[in-house]
Amino acid sequence: MSQFMLLIRGGDEAFASFTPEQAQQALQMFYDWTEKLRSEGRYISADRLKVGGNVIRICQGHAVVDGPYAETKEGVGGYFMITAADAAAATELAKGCPVLTYGGIIEVREVAVNP
Amino acid sequence: MDTGNQTSNTADDARMDEPHSVLSPPSSALNSVVDHLFRHQAGRVVATLTRIFGWQNLELAEDVVQDSIIKAMRHWAYHGIPDNPAGWIMQVAKNEALDILRRERTLRGKQEQLARLPDYQADAAADLEILDNELYDDQLRMMFTCCHPAIARESRVALTLKTLGGFGVSEIGRAFLQSETTIAQRLVRAKRTLRQMNVPFVVPEADELPTRLDSLLEVLYLMFNEGYSAHQGEDVVRHDLCAEAIRLATLLARHPTGDLPKVHALLALMLLLAARLDTRTDEAGDLLLLDEQDRSGWNQRMMGAGMSELTQSAQGEELSQYHLEAGIAAAHAVAPSYAATDWRRVLIHYDLLLQMTGSPVVALNRAVALAMLDGPAVGLETLSEVRRMVGMENYYLLHATCAEFQRQIGEVDAARASYQRALELTSSEPGRRFLQHRIEQLTKQ
Numbered sequence: 001m002s003q004f005m006l007l008i009r010g011g012d013e014a015f016a017s018f019t020p021e022q023a024q025q026a027l028q029m030f031y032d033w034t035e036k037l038r039s040e041g042r043y044i045s046a047d048r049l050k051v052g053g054n055v056i057r058i059c060q061g062h063a064v065v066d067g068p069y070a071e072t073k074e075g076v077g078g079y080f081m082i083t084a085a086d087a088a089a090a091t092e093l094a095k096g097c098p099v100l101t102y103g104g105i106i107e108v109r110e111v112a113v114n115p
Numbered sequence: 116m117d118t119g120n121q122t123s124n125t126a127d128d129a130r131m132d133e134p135h136s137v138l139s140p141p142s143s144a145l146n147s148v149v150d151h152l153f154r155h156q157a158g159r160v161v162a163t164l165t166r167i168f169g170w171q172n173l174e175l176a177e178d179v180v181q182d183s184i185i186k187a188m189r190h191w192a193y194h195g196i197p198d199n200p201a202g203w204i205m206q207v208a209k210n211e212a213l214d215i216l217r218r219e220r221t222l223r224g225k226q227e228q229l230a231r232l233p234d235y236q237a238d239a240a241a242d243l244e245i246l247d248n249e250l251y252d253d254q255l256r257m258m259f260t261c262c263h264p265a266i267a268r269e270s271r272v273a274l275t276l277k278t279l280g281g282f283g284v285s286e287i288g289r290a291f292l293q294s295e296t297t298i299a300q301r302l303v304r305a306k307r308t309l310r311q312m313n314v315p316f317v318v319p320e321a322d323e324l325p326t327r328l329d330s331l332l333e334v335l336y337l338m339f340n341e342g343y344s345a346h347q348g349e350d351v352v353r354h355d356l357c358a359e360a361i362r363l364a365t366l367l368a369r370h371p372t373g374d375l376p377k378v379h380a381l382l383a384l385m386l387l388l389a390a391r392l393d394t395r396t397d398e399a400g401d402l403l404l405l406d407e408q409d410r411s412g413w414n415q416r417m418m419g420a421g422m423s424e425l426t427q428s429a430q431g432e433e434l435s436q437y438h439l440e441a442g443i444a445a446a447h448a449v450a451p452s453y454a455a456t457d458w459r460r461v462l463i464h465y466d467l468l469l470q471m472t473g474s475p476v477v478a479l480n481r482a483v484a485l486a487m488l489d490g491p492a493v494g495l496e497t498l499s500e501v502r503r504m505v506g507m508e509n510y511y512l513l514h515a516t517c518a519e520f521q522r523q524i525g526e527v528d529a530a531r532a533s534y535q536r537a538l539e540l541t542s543s544e545p546g547r548r549f550l551q552h553r554i555e556q557l558t559k560q
Contacts, residue, residue: 027188027192030192031191031192031195031196034191034192034193034194034195035195035196038195043195046193046194047193047194048189048190048192048193078193080193
């Protein structure tokens with residue numbers, strides 16, 4: 001079993017325009033998906049990330065801080081750490097995430113445990 | 116952490132909707148989700164927070180609970196729904212309310228107010244254990260307070276639905292066919308009254324209990340009837356009103372304070388009527404009268420619960436309006452068909468009810484029972500007396516009933532005129548369709 005990080009980006013604009021019924025449905029799909037990961041023992045940890053944050057880079061020898069990081073459209077809004085047999089299996093699991101149904105994207109990255 | 120300015124920023128941050136997170140519909144949409152999914156949890160937690168923080172902080176409690184539920188729903192998307200969602204929400208809401216009050220203390224020096232507050236973080240675990248009992252008692256306190264006779268009658272139901280049931284203002288408006296503004300104003304006035312009167316957040320003591328209980332039962336009765344009576348369209352919210360009235364009446368009846376014959380009688384009435392809710396309309400959404408309903412579709416579990424409550428209501432000497440109405444509902448519940456109903460028993464109940472209330476609507480229903488026993492001609496004769504009672508000449512059901520009796524004794528033209536008059540007097544869409552259908556049938560005869 002390998003570990004994977006699913007980085008969730010976007011989807012907010014569509015979600016923001018949802019009717020209460022659609023929002024409720026989307027939440028329920030999210031709960032179901034999370035519950036499925038848990039019941040199959042694939043769930044390690046997950047969290048939503050707050051908006052904002054800082055970007056730091058060295059510029060002419062000094063640390064320069066940009067922020068709050070404004071580009072939220074493609075920004076990471078949350079992550080899931082899961083286990084899966086391989087990248088293909090992890091990708092299959094990620095396809096079930098409801099954020100994909102309203103314009104979000106998911107980046108699936110394997111954790112490099114042994115260098 | 117050292118300046119007042121920073122502190123107030125933190126307060127704003129905590130209340131602010133985070134507009135760009137993964138799960139971030141506009142707050143109005145999420146509020147509606149809260150209304151749908153967490154109605155009862157919200158009501159319970161608001162009741163407890165109000166006891167802890169006092170009436171002057173009722174709005175704070177409502178805001179905090181709404182906030183906490185929205186936070187909870189977002190959190191759960193990543194972590195799954197916990198085993199005890201209500202406990203989770205309670206803990207988050209309590210902590211947030213404490214944070215806000217602490218900041219207020221820092222800002223305004225409200226030392227005294229906070230000095231009385233216990234340290235809830237310390238006994239969080241103990242909290243969850245006693246949560247059920249605590250929530251239970253608090254809901255009862257809240258019921259009595261929301262139905263306090265000092266509050267205007269029409270506001271009591273709205274306040275109870277909002278505070279205990281967690282109904283949204285728009286939902287209450289829909290249920291009562293009133294604008295959101297009207298409901299919101301009623302709520303504001305009701306809360307102001309409670310603050311001004313400094314109504315204590317307690318279950319009333321013995322000397323005060325009878326009048327306070329009557330007011331509470333009246334509110335539950337109105338809430339149920341509002342949901343049960345046939346209005347335009349069968350909005351789901353209307354059935355939710357019935358369910359909420361039953362839930363609150365059950366809470367009351369199971370508590371030592373509310374374990375009284377009158378309370379059981381009201382609960383019996385609601386259960387026996389609600390058992391018929393699903394059979395009250397046909398597939399097209401049109402109203403079906405009692406004699407047209409499919410009795411096999413009546414909810415047997417609810418009927419059973421209603422009959423059991425009725426038995427419990429028979430202890431003691433008191434015979435209330437609720438006893439009599441429940442008795443009538445029970446006669447229908449046990450009858451194999453409309454014709455085979457024990458109309459004698461129904462009539463006796465209506466006789467007593469009429470003596471007790473003097474209500475013209477009761478007099479009208481009594482005439483129907485009488486006609487079932489002694490024939491339509493006797494019914495028609497009784498109606499001529501009922502017609503003289505206040506407001507009856509303009510009540511469409513009087514004319515519809517009149518038409519029915521006239522049809523049965525073969526006075527087709529008179530029946531048509533009566534149906535026509537009834538049609539002119541009602542604006543309810545299902546009611547109008549029903550009457551038009553009757554007129555068409557009359558023409559075929």
